Every structure is written in C-alpha cells, then in structure tokens.
Amino acid sequence: MFTGLVEAVGTVRAFHRTDAVYLLSIEWPGTARELVLGQSVAVSGVCLSVVALHGDVFDVEMMPETAERTWFSGLRPGISVNLERAMTLGSRLDGHLVLGHVDGTAVLRRLEGSERTRVARFGAVPDLLRGIVSKGSVAIDGVSLTVVDVSDSDFSVGLIPTTLASCTLGRMRTGSVVNLETDILGKYVERLLGRSGRGTRLSIEELKDLGY
Structure with missing residues (x-):
C-alpha cells in the first residue's frame, strides 16, 4: 500500500x-x-x-x-x-490509498498554465474514465493527484510547483504516456452495485439496510 x-x-x-x-x-x-x-x-x-x-x-x-x-x-x-x-502502519496518509496495481495508461493531450502551476489533460479509454470522478483522487505514474474535471474522453489534474519539481511529471510533453490507477474505493463501490455486469445490483432499500 x-x-x-x-x-x-x-x-x-x-x-x-x-x-x-x-x-x-x-x-x-x-x-x-x-x-x-x-x-x-x-x-x-x-x-x-x-x-x-x-x-x-x-x-x-x-x-x-x-x-x-x-x-x-x-x-x-x-x-x-x-x-x-510502501507506507508503514500508523503513518500519515497525506495522499490517498494507492495499491500500485495499474489499471492502464493515459496520454497527455494538453499542458496549460504558467511555469509554476500547470493543468494537465489526459485522454483515456472509457473503461478507465468510468473510475474517475471530479474532485476525486487518481494516481498518475504513482503520483497522488486531485481530478479537476472529467469528460467522456479525458480528464484533467492540477500540478503544483512542488509536484512538477519532485517527480517525472514535470518532464512530460504532449503525447507522453503515463501509468494510471483509479481510486480503489470507487472500484469496490462499482463491484458492490454490480455496474461491472458481474455482480448483483443492490436496491436503495438494501443499501439502507446495510447502513448507507
């Protein structure tokens, strides 16, 4: 983890x-x-x-x-x-839970902003984008980032000066391919609700009975 x-x-x-x-x-x-x-x-x-x-x-x-x-x-x-x-038990979780199990890749379509702060927009296939939500978390080449927005074909993240200076994302160019891991919490929710087509869909009443 x-x-x-x-x-x-x-x-x-x-x-x-x-x-x-x-x-x-x-x-x-x-x-x-x-x-x-x-x-x-x-x-x-x-x-x-x-x-x-x-x-x-x-x-x-x-x-x-x-x-x-x-x-x-x-x-x-x-x-x-x-x-x-790997994180140690009891350490501060300053990013988000990242398993290191990559779901697929994304391609940098556009990089905008000043020399200090950038907004990067990545294209990805629908199956990957389904697990990405606005203001949620995503790991790009192992870096925990907050999603700015997401569409049917791409998503964007903000890159602060510290991030640009401390990892490989500061060296990206249009067309760069990155490893993408979506939030594990979303995957479990999708599985529970049966959206993947392999589980059993729960009703609102059943979710209430489970405490949601």
Whole structure:
C-alpha cells in the first residue's frame, strides 16, 4: 500500500526479459542501501518486489502482463522513474490509498498554465474514465493527484510547483504516456452495485439496510 507521494526519482540502469519475467535494475542513491529483499517499491506507480541489491542499485522482477498494461515495455537505460516505498502502519496518509496495481495508461493531450502551476489533460479509454470522478483522487505514474474535471474522453489534474519539481511529471510533453490507477474505493463501490455486469445490483432499500 502506498500514498502516492513520491520519495525520489530513480534511473533505470538495465531492463531485459529472462525466461518468464522482466528484470529491471534501478539506481536509487543512498536509499537503495536501506532496502531489503522482498520489500515493495512503487516504480512510477507499479508495485514491484525487490529481488536483489547492488549498492545504490536494486533489482525488481515484472510479469509480462505488467509490461503490457503499463508503458514499461518501452523502458530502457537512462529513463527516470518515480519511486516510493510502501507506507508503514500508523503513518500519515497525506495522499490517498494507492495499491500500485495499474489499471492502464493515459496520454497527455494538453499542458496549460504558467511555469509554476500547470493543468494537465489526459485522454483515456472509457473503461478507465468510468473510475474517475471530479474532485476525486487518481494516481498518475504513482503520483497522488486531485481530478479537476472529467469528460467522456479525458480528464484533467492540477500540478503544483512542488509536484512538477519532485517527480517525472514535470518532464512530460504532449503525447507522453503515463501509468494510471483509479481510486480503489470507487472500484469496490462499482463491484458492490454490480455496474461491472458481474455482480448483483443492490436496491436503495438494501443499501439502507446495510447502513448507507
């Protein structure tokens, strides 16, 4: 579980496929030495487990499905990625609950504003946009952000100076592809109400009986 508050920007040192998984090596000066095997790290919003440590570099493994669902199939040495270690029980939740389970990708359509504050508008498929609501939370490349507005084809978020300076979002250009994770609370509500088509729709009376 993560908060969507990026700790640092790391650098990809190697990325290749082995027999069944992808192996990704990331440089995180100083902090990589504090990691332990099996620890979870959100890499641009993707929850991955540490499998090896080499000083300031740590290795994680990735299933092929993860590479296909994210923009990680295009990873190469030198690319920057956002990094966050899992939250600890009892710590302040200053962002929102982020699982590191990416739903899909979005594309930056427009970036407006001054040099200090920007509004970014992203295009995404309807299935992803269904889980995004105005003034709700969304994780973009692992960064917790508040949604400004949402339409049938895109949504926008505000980027403050601190966000632009502390993570990879400040380097985005029109056409940039980002990892997108919608709010987990909305997913559970959708499942409960049966909107996905696989559950059983609850009536207003049943919701009242459940305390809603």
